[in-house]
Amino acid sequence: MAEALLDISGLAKAYGALHVTAGVDLAVRPGEIHALIGPNGAGKTTLVGQIAGEVMPDAGTISFDGADITRLPVHRRARLGLARAFQITSIFPRFTALEHAALAVMAARGRTFRMLRPAASDRAAREEAARLLDEVGLGARAGVAAAALSHGEKRALELAMALAARPRLMLLDEPMAGTGPAESAAMVALLTRLKGRCAILLVEHDMDAVFRLADRISVLVNGRIIACGTPDAVRADAAVRAAYLGDGE
Numbered sequence: 626m627a628e629a630l631l632d633i634s635g636l637a638k639a640y641g642a643l644h645v646t647a648g649v650d651l652a653v654r655p656g657e658i659h660a661l662i663g664p665n666g667a668g669k670t671t672l673v674g675q676i677a678g679e680v681m682p683d684a685g686t687i688s689f690d691g692a693d694i695t696r697l698p699v700h701r702r703a704r705l706g707l708a709r710a711f712q713i714t715s716i717f718p719r720f721t722a723l724e725h726a727a728l729a730v731m732a733a734r735g736r737t738f739r740m741l742r743p744a745a746s747d748r749a750a751r752e753e754a755a756r757l758l759d760e761v762g763l764g765a766r767a768g769v770a771a772a773a774l775s776h777g778e779k780r781a782l783e784l785a786m787a788l789a790a791r792p793r794l795m796l797l798d799e800p801m802a803g804t805g806p807a808e809s810a811a812m813v814a815l816l817t818r819l820k821g822r823c824a825i826l827l828v829e830h831d832m833d834a835v836f837r838l839a840d841r842i843s844v845l846v847n848g849r850i851i852a853c854g855t856p857d858a859v860r861a862d863a864a865v866r867a868a869y870l871g872d873g874e
């Protein structure tokens with residue numbers, strides 16, 4: 626079995642009497658798409674927040690590439706290769722897709738780019754940004770203001786911006802939310818193309834997308850992982866069917 630890139634053990638977080646993360650063990654392997662599914666309020670977003678460093682756990686450990694990152698702040702985790710894709714395109718609506726991607730590239734390589742003259746650093750960032758946009762299928766939309774992009778294109782731009790950090794693990798929280806069937810299919814195709822480039826922990830309610838994309842699926846119910854395995858194994862799991870998918874699916 627491949628060594629885990631992200632290894633979570635006994636993670637716990639309570640808000641008052643509510644145990645939102647109740648002893649989670651979870652391992653994400655290098656390059657895999659690992660989906661985290663579960664009903665509303667199961668604790669998925671809180672778990673992702675703990676992995677990203679935004680929410681401090683009460684107990685348990687998170688290790689990344691063998692290093693204990695349980696108490697590290699967000700920016701230190703990012704430097705180790707842990708990136709979270711944010712819905713970020715509304716911050717500078719008049720900036721173009723290319724400018725957004727270039728900003729992300731410069732933010733990720735701050736020190737490297739400060740060594741260059743301003744014009745050269747700008748050119749290098751734009752070249753890399755253009756490559757990233759090509760990669761997510763936005764090459765032809767580089768000059769379009771972010772606000773004018775379609776919903777699905779904005780999600781693709783956010784992926785390009787997260788990829789600018791050259792992450793080894795990307796945390797993706799509901800990339801299909803609010804997308805129609807065509808945009809959702811385009812996002813599945815895009816994530817399929819990116820597969821293997823970095824590991825992805827994918828939180829998603831769109832089960833069709835999850836079962837198409839995921840190498841493995843973990844099912845979180847009431848703050849606990851009740852099943853983890855391949856899509857086929859999870860689909861066949863009696864506890865999962867009872868707790869989450871419903872016997873009819």
Ligand SMILES: Nc1ncnc2c1ncn2[C@@H]1O[C@H](COP(=O)(O)OP(=O)(O)OP(=O)(O)O)[C@@H](O)[C@H]1O
Nearest residue numbers: 640643645663664665666667668669670671672830
């Ligand atoms: N800061 C907080 N203070 C108190 N309760 C919280 C806090 N954050 C989350 N919760 C509660 O923890 C539970 C889990 O929330 P969380 O958002 O992690 O679930 P989720 O699985 O992501 O849900 P959804 O699928 O609806 O996004 C919910 O009952 C929520 O109200």
